Amino acid sequence: MAKNEGVQFVSYSIKIAPYKVPYPLPLLPMLPFCCQTLSSNFNKTRETITSFISSIRNRRKFEPIRTKSSLLCSSSLSLVRPEESNQNQNVLEGREPQQKAHLPSRHGREGEERVLISEVLIRNKDGEELERKDLEAEAAAALKACRPNSALTVREVQEDVHRIIDSGYFCSCMPVAVDTRDGIRLIFQVEPNQEFQGLICEGANVLPSKFLENAFHDGYGKVVNIRRLDEVINSINDWYRERGLFGLVSDVEILSGGIIRLQVSEAEVNNITIHFLDRKTGEPTAGKTRPETILRQLTTKKGQVYSLLQGRRDVETVLTMGIMEDVSIIPQPAGDTGKVDLVMKVVERPSGGFSAGGGISSGITSGPLSGLIGSFAYSHRNVFGRNQKLNISLERGQIDSIFRINYTDPWIEGDDKRTSRSIMIQNSRTPGTLVHGNQTDGSNVTIGRVTAGIEFSRPVRPKWSGTAGLIFQHAGARDEKGNPIIKDCYGSPLTASGNTRDEMLLAKFESVYTGSGDHGSSLFVFNMEQGLPVLSEWLCFNRVNARARRGVDIGPARLLFSLSGGHVVGNFSPHEAFAIGGTNSVRGYEEGAVGSGRSYVVGCGEISFPLFGPLEGAMFADYGSDLGSGPLVPGDPAGARLKPGSGYGYGLGIRVDSPLGPLRLEYAFNDRLAKRFHFAVGHRN
Secondary structure, X not given: OHHHOOOOOOOOOOOOOXXXXXXXXXXXXXXXXXXXXXXXXXXXXXXXXXXXXXXXXXXXOOOOOOOOOOOOOEEOOOOOOHHXXXXXXXXXXXXXXXXXXXXXXXXXXXXXXXXXXXXEEEEOOOOOOOOOHHHHHHHHHHOOOOOOOEEEOHHHHHHHHHHHHHOOOEEEEEEEEEEEOOEEEEEEEEEEOOEOOEEEEEOOOOOOHHHHHHHHHHXXXXXXXXXXXXXXXXXXXXXXXXXXXXXXEEEEEEEOOXXXXXXXXXXXXXXXXXXXXXXXXXXXXXXXXXXXXXHOOOOOOOOOEOEHHHXXXXXXXXXXXXXXXXXXXXXXXXXXXXXXXXXXXXXXXXXXEEEEEEEEXXXXXXXXXXXXXXXXXXXXXXXXXXXXXXXXXXXXXXXXXXXXXXXXXXXXXXXXXXXXXXXXXXXXXXXXXHHHOOOOOOOOOEEEEEEEEEEEEEEEEOOEEEEEEEEEEEEEEEOOXXXXXXXXXXXXXOOOOOOOOEEEEEEEEEEEEEOOOOOOOOEEEEEEXXXXXXXXXXXXXXXXXXXXXXXXXXXXXXXXEEEEEEEEEEOOOHHHOEEEOOOOOOOOOOOOOOEEEOEEEEEEEEEEEEEEOOEEEEEEEEEEEOOOOHHHOOOOHXXXXXXXXXXXXXXXXXXXXXXXXXXXXXXXXEOOOOEEEEEEEOOOO
């Protein structure tokens, strides 16, 4: 843009002038510009006008009185000696100077002396007419009290001086009263501001030059208006404040040639220190966590302009590590450097301990106590002071049992992408009722798995994360006595290899999108597993699975849609088929009672609404289908058990927000006119 060639944007190191900037910067008052510095000048103006009135009454001579201001604009009153101002005209006309008795005067309110003004003029500082009539009109329009043939007080003149300066176009205003033959002539001698020709901005390291260019674009080539300049300064300070940045305009000056110089002060981070506090006394103590483990979680770094918003996010990030009970960041001045030191005060949680509990298995559907599970676990949240986590857990039920060791490093040392690593070993025994339930002899089939693997996860984009891993699994079926079996009561195979066990090496890939994180927010998960036939007897197959969720608020109610589906290709274990039906699938059916196939799709629509307190009501409808893939599973276990392959359910439910998590109690009907209660802890998958 050609007409802005005179605009310069310059960034230098921080220098705070002409005064020291206190902290915190966001709490600073705005820079006191011209209109805020006139009070001392107006006090002098009052004295000057008073002296003028006294001089007329006492007929004594006096010298001009002037006041000056060192800031952008000023106002003052200068009274020229009546004898000097009218000397030439009096001599030419052969008259003597007017006497005090000839000057009409009246008293205003509260005894203020009034002087009759016969004429009011706007002139430049040399007493000549202004070249720009638009500026003369601006000054004249600002006058309210000072009119020809009006009796004025000191206060009224003073207020009009205020108004001229407040118009923003003039850097000085000097009322001059002249005693003439026709009466007192009041002349406002004004000095217009320079025309804006360029900009120099110092110290603005994070303020975009485009923002400054847009802010000053309309004023190029025009007389600088102080009011408009003040608005621009406020907009710059607002830019910093909205982003929580420690920065503001600390000085402004109009240089010769119409160049405006802005001095911006930005408080850079000088140092960040960690202080550990005792969780009981609040006194300083030695911490177990390594300071570098905390510091690398922070997005605020040395040399950056400190941001309050960024600091709050850093506090939340440290809290999500799970090893801190309380976190706060306190900015402090770093001496006289114009920078800021950050002190992070943290209170650590107990690092580890034992726990015990219980739960309900959704895969068990028969027997009064068969679904109950007891658990025992040991966990350490902060191994080696690096925020690494160790969990050893055992869950045991009448049929279910899971022993699991999991070691997680949330952020691998030396990695700049926040990659986490998880190593897992698990030995589990779960019921095979989802696929191979309803044995004719009343017996149960259990599936035993020994699994070991390693997974790596990292953020890919905002709200997106990715996981890749390698998992080895050894799996097989057993009867109620624990003996290995290869076929169920219908003669359907229980393994893909024909042996008592199937072995596989899986390459896992997963991508997850999460919205705000609450249950009703958007969610998308895509998962793929590829069997790697490193050995000839290891299974080779490919499984893909995806699920999506979307919530819509309708007044106080929330409408939730979810859709999931998957497909598997290759040689896979029959008990790994997709099972349809149950609490987290199609309600109104038992677990896996709709079907089990190589492919599946399940859709759900649900509307929930508040009732009172922590209680919510819900209405729902589910549909699921194996897409005709049931017979493609080895042995067709779904067909042998006369599973329909598709079905729907609908019903009502209540939700209770409890200390154990969300409790769900639902009553559902299915398309076969069957009714069923469902109870679960936690939200639906």
